[in-house]
């Protein structure tokens with residue numbers, strides 16, 4: 526499955542950029558092969574346009590924001606958030622500009638501290654709803670924002686695969702002596718998936734500190750949610766009531782590359798566990814996954830018959846079936 530070959534993937538919301546990055550000016554991001562410019566329009570909200578001026582195709586992301594409009598770096602044409610050209614300096618502000626002086630605009634919004642974009646005007650799903658991330662009693666910690674050279678489907682199924690912990694995560698939380706995965710309850714949604722599990726884990730010293738759990742072994746109550754196509758939340762609750770919720774998106778830049786966007790939400794305070802220590806532990810876990818995921822084929826088959834499976838692969842099989850059905854059902858008009 527090459528994501529740029531199936532226009533149905535254009536009909537979902539993807540996080541593309543930390544909102545904070547726009548304070549310094551326009552930024553470029555490529556989503557599903559489509560070059561975008563992201564910027565803050567007059568209302569302070571993020572806007573997304575095709576990153577090509579309609580005059581001589583200069584990259585608008587090299588321009589500047591002036592008076593709430595995006596100005597091209599070449600001849601200074603200015604655009605609003607709908608992509609309409611509002612000023613051609615060489616013609617003066619009194620000029621009436623033709624309707625064809627415009628660039629394509631895409632739906633864009635700000636949520637959880639990130640800019641989200643949908644390349645189609647009719648998204649199939651709303652943005653992932655994560656009430657824990659909006660609860661003012663919790664803290665939201667931005668963790669990782671980096672390209673990985675693998676497909677989003679590989680990242681997603683890895684998130685629901687509890688058969689790799691004892692191998693890939695042997696140095697962090699995996700229990701080497703227990704290669705048999707914990708039983709989980711799999712609840713497919715009409716679009717998406719939920720998985721519930723109780724997972725025994727090793728609790729190394731760094732974790733004991735940031736979890737405030739003094740034991741070397743513990744259990745995680747895990748509720749995982751897959752948001753079609755390439756986002757998930759992993760909500761972990763420990764025996765002491767601590768919640769560590771991780772949101773991860775594998776935003777598709779191209780067929781070969783996904784932008785990993787990860788933040789976590791905790792119900793404790795900086796005094797209980799420092800932001801740096803929390804990020805350091807998750808960094809180790811994420812790097813363990815990255816290493817093997819980047820070794821997999823980026824052209825991930827959705828045909829279940831194309832790879833071999835074991836019983837714990839059920840979440841990945843559900844994902845493949847749902848994605849295959851979406852691809853079959855259709856594409857953007």
Ligand code: FES
Pocket residue numbers: 578579580581582583597598599600601602
């Ligand atoms: S190329 Fe953009 S104004 Fe000329």
Ligand SMILES: [Fe+2]
Pocket residue numbers: 683689693694814
């Ligand atoms: Fe993993």
